Amino acid sequence: MADRKDQKIAMLIDADNVSYKKIEEILNEVNRYGVPSIKRIYGDWTSPFVENWKSSLLTHAITPIQQYSYTQGKNSTDSALIIDAMDILHSDRVDGFCIVSSDSDFTRLATRLRESGKLVIGIGERKTPKPFIASCDKFIYVEILDHKSAAKKKATESTNNVPAAGTKATPRPVAKESTPLDDDILLLLKDTVDDTADESGWAFLGEIGNLIIKRKPDFDARNYGFEKISHLFKSRKVDFEVDERANEKSKNKLYYVRNILTNETPHETQETTTTATEAALAAPADHIAEEVTIPSPGNKITADDVRKNQIRITKDIKSLFPTRTRKISIIIQDKFECTFSHRRDRSHVLNLGKDAAAQLGLAEETHYLVQKLNDTTYKLSRAT
Incomplete structure (x- = not known):
């Protein structure tokens, strides 16, 4: 083409x-x-x-x-x-x-x-x-x-009606800048960032936009009051981090987006999380959840999973994991901070990161045992 x-x-x-x-x-x-x-x-x-x-x-x-x-x-x-x-x-x-x-x-x-x-x-x-x-x-x-046409017309009127020197301009009402996103659109944005992100969690805005349109042809930042999708992401400071990077080939900047995740559940501090983890590890075996195989029977680790250092969490074991996207701790031999991506109707994704995946020995067509220690900590080991 x-x-x-x-x-x-x-x-x-x-x-x-x-x-x-x-x-x-x-x-x-x-x-x-x-x-x-x-x-x-x-x-x-x-x-x-x-x-x-x-x-x-x-x-x-x-x-x-x-x-x-x-x-x-x-x-x-x-x-x-x-x-x-x-x-x-x-x-x-x-x-x-x-x-x-x-x-x-x-x-x-x-x-x-x-x-x-x-x-x-x-x-x-x-x-x-x-x-x-x-x-x-x-x-x-x-x-x-x-x-957009109305905005241009208003701008033209403002230019043509510049008040004379010494006179006070009549203030104009400020247009509403944005329309709140519903949960489905916000989830679409978060999922797309996850799906296009590199190992550090950063995703190129161009790739994000292309994938969103494939999934939802009528998506347009202007539907929510923004001229560009970069402005939309910047407005959601609670949910996304935006990084502007220099472009060697042109004066235009390159935008990268990363989901903002919290280490804490509501009313929970890092200190209480650490204490809970230590208590779970010291607790008798009958007080800790049984080990579950991931991926579940009938599923397997793919070459794409290995490349992305991830494990997909399918429907039958979703209840073991958090009900929202957040950071969790994974214990293999060492303890790692990983990202759990909640996908609602699709398979959730456990993003291990390069170091954790290497220590686990993540490989195609392998299975692993996961054990929930508390709401934010899980133990992983290779199934024999």
């Missing part, structure tokens, strides 16, 4: 499902992904409902495609757009498609275009059905484009 800036994009617009007022912002958004070499809009141009589109078509050089409504109540625009999309696909003139609509009827079309190796961008309203969103590589809500 061509370089992202040079990608040729076929932009196909369903006039029945988008307002003419949003076209400029939509075009600006498409330009971020490539060059819209084909721009077509589909509708019944004899209908008064699309009358306002006509001036915008001339301004932005968009080709109108006439499609009569043969039957009242039926949307014949969809079939015309789909047929044209397939013709363009087989002509192999473009690298990707942008479908501007909130209609779920284009779900199969988007899936078919992706099957052919084409980039598919969807642009529509928040009411867009989830299947269509999931069928796109990237989905953008027009509402966030409206917000």
Whole structure:
């Protein structure tokens, strides 16, 4: 595929499902992904409902495609757009498609275009059905484009209405900077950081962004009031640490993100944790949890696990481990501070680190015994 800036994009617009007022912002958004070499809009141009589109078509050089409504109540625009999309696909003139609509009827079309190796961008309203969103590589809500346009307009007004010397400016209301993230999105961010992190826990922001979009095509920092994903991570100082590093190849800085983990459970200090660990080690064997095999039967350590110095904790033994992402102590021969990543619906991950993995002898297709000493301390040994 061509370089992202040079990608040729076929932009196909369903006039029945988008307002003419949003076209400029939509075009600006498409330009971020490539060059819209084909721009077509589909509708019944004899209908008064699309009358306002006509001036915008001339301004932005968009080709109108006439499609009569043969039957009242039926949307014949969809079939015309789909047929044209397939013709363009087989002509192999473009690298990707942008479908501007909130209609779920284009779900199969988007899936078919992706099957052919084409980039598919969807642009529509928040009411867009989830299947269509999931069928796109990237989905953008027009509402966030409206917000961006409004911000530009307000900035322009502020510039044009500079108060004269000696006069006092009227204060303007400050826009809300962010929308609180729900638990699902926060978990998505944390999981993605873990999945792309190196041994020290740092993950490159570019890799984080790419993986998030693969998992959730409609994710966009602008949905939560931030222009860039780096700003979103920086705003969550309780959850993430952001490191700005110099880039030798350009003036732009490189951003790295790491999950912030706590060593303490609520109302627990490091001193009480150490005391509890010592007490657990000194306690009779019948007071300590039985040893459990990890990975559980039917699972195994993979080459990827060895490379990442990790052990995956599957469903049947999840109850043995904490109910949130945090740091825990692992005792092999020596005691190590490790990271436990809570993944809710997926396998949890015990990130051992290089030194602990080496002492444990972490290897493919091996199994280990884990014993819970207390809420923050576990003993690991190789199964015989």
